Amino acid sequence: xxxxxxxxxxxxxxxxxxxxxQVLEVLAAYPAASASVLSRxxxxxxxxxxxxxxxLQGSGLVRSAKAGREVLFQVQSAPLSETAEWxxxxxxxxxxxxxxxxxxxxxxxTTN
Amino acid sequence: xxxxxxxxxxxxxxxxxxxxxQVLEVLAAYPAASASVLSRxxxxxxxxxxxxxxxLQGSGLVRSAKAGREVLFQVQSAPLSETAEWxxxxxxxxxxxxxxxxxxxxxxxTTN
DNA sequence: CAGAGGTGCAACTCTGTGGTTGCACAAGTT
DNA sequence: AACTTGTGCAACCACAGAGTTGCACCTCTG
Numbered sequence: 001x002x003x004x005x006x007x008x009x010x011x012x013x014x015x016x017x018x019x020x021x022q023v024l025e026v027l028a029a030y031p032a033a034s035a036s037v038l039s040r041x042x043x044x045x046x047x048x049x050x051x052x053x054x055x056l057q058g059s060g061l062v063r064s065a066k067a068g069r070e071v072l073f074q075v076q077s078a079p080l081s082e083t084a085e086w087x088x089x090x091x092x093x094x095x096x097x098x099x100x101x102x103x104x105x106x107x108x109x110t111t112n
Numbered sequence: 113x114x115x116x117x118x119x120x121x122x123x124x125x126x127x128x129x130x131x132x133x134q135v136l137e138v139l140a141a142y143p144a145a146s147a148s149v150l151s152r153x154x155x156x157x158x159x160x161x162x163x164x165x166x167x168l169q170g171s172g173l174v175r176s177a178k179a180g181r182e183v184l185f186q187v188q189s190a191p192l193s194e195t196a197e198w199x200x201x202x203x204x205x206x207x208x209x210x211x212x213x214x215x216x217x218x219x220x221x222t223t224n
Numbered sequence: 225c226a227g228a229g230g231t232g233c234a235a236c237t238c239t240g241t242g243g244t245t246g247c248a249c250a251a252g253t254t
Numbered sequence: 255a256a257c258t259t260g261t262g263c264a265a266c267c268a269c270a271g272a273g274t275t276g277c278a279c280c281t282c283t284g
Contacts, residue, residue, distance in 0.1 A: 009130070016128030018121070019242075028206050031213045036260060048243060050262085069251045070260060075210075077203040084200035091192035094140050098187075101143045131272075148230060160273055162232085181230060181281045 004082060010059040011083045019044060020052045024061065024075060032065075032072040116194065122171040123195045131156060132164045136173065136187060144177075144184040 014020055019042075026041050027033055035053060039046035053073050056062040060079040064071055126132060131154075138153050139145055147165060151158035165185055168174040172191040176183050 009133075012124060013128045016125045017242080021121075028209060031210065034260075044242085045244065046261090047245085047263095051242080075206050077206045080199050080203035080206070084196045084198075084203065086196075087192050087199065088196035091189040091196065094187050094189045094192070097140060098143065129272085146230075156272085157274065158231090159233095159275085163272080183231075 004086070007060060007079060008083050008086045011061060011079050014055050014059040014061055015083075017052070017055075019048075020056060023049060023052045024056065027062070027073060028075045030074070032067075032074040034070045034072055036070070038073075116198070119172060119191060120195050120198045123173060123191050126167050126171040126173055127195075129164070129167075131160075132168060135161060135164045136168065139174070139185060140187045142186070144179075144186040146182045146184055148182070150185075 022042060023038060026038055030037075035046050035050045038053075039049045042049060053062055053064070057064060057073075061076055062073050063076050064073045066072075134154060135150065138150055142149075147158050147162045150165075151161045154161060165174055165176070169176060169185075173188055174185050175188050176185045178184075
């Protein structure tokens with residue numbers, strides 16, 4: 001499923017920004033919180049919190065739901081796990097390829 | 113050691129850029145390769161490849177070594193694994209905190 | 225020695241986006 | 255009805271960084 005790869009890339013992009021990580025950190029302390037609440041505990045305006053939450057939501061790291069007149073956001077761990085798995089499998093792939101090339105170099109007679 | 117956290121952040125930053133991931137992908141196919149060689153297989157100039165390699169090196173994802181008149185780069189998997197572990201532990205942390213809050217909400221009599 | 229291919233440095237452009245402020249509107253509260 | 259607090263939209267500024275081109279210098283090799 002090519003969906004995974006695309007999602008992982010957006011997660012990486014979302015996680016790349018320090019402020020965004022900070023937003024996540026604060027948000028993770030709540031079961032759910034609104035942009036206004038978060039902005040009070042962050043060094044940036046509500047508008048920016050909202051924008052960052054938008055990006056995070058785009059990568060699946062955050063979900064939102066209306067509750068009365070306010071919109072509550074909550075952290076979502078699944079994309080994190082997926083991304084972790086993606087990274088570690090990529091590392092494994094690099095290692096195995098390197099081992100392969102190395103072996104091939106040590107006995108250049110094998111097949112080709 | 114706070115080094116780990118800092119490193120992870122730079123890895124995330126390095127991995128966030130699509131072109132940089134592409135550079136890594138191409139580079140991973142070689143045991144080691146120079147910026148010039150890589151640039152021929154990429155849609156960007158050697159200068160840019162070099163800059164990206166600089167960023168990647170800054171995060172430890174790539175190592176360089178002089179070989180005669182050229183500088184050879186090679187992929188390094190360790191930072192990838194570290195980052196993967198970091199992400200998955202963060203996911204676990206989120207989950208456990210959520211479970212905790214949930215349990216606390218269901219029996220508000222416990223202690224406080 | 226002369227040329228070809230490699231590296232390093234620097235100036236410059238331009239798009240993306242992090243950040244702000246201001247305003248208009250919706251929904252609870254007294 | 256008036257007030258408070260929350261959301262949504264839009265204009266705007268400023269900086270980082272992705273990308274380019276050009277040039278000077280090194281280092282193999284014919």
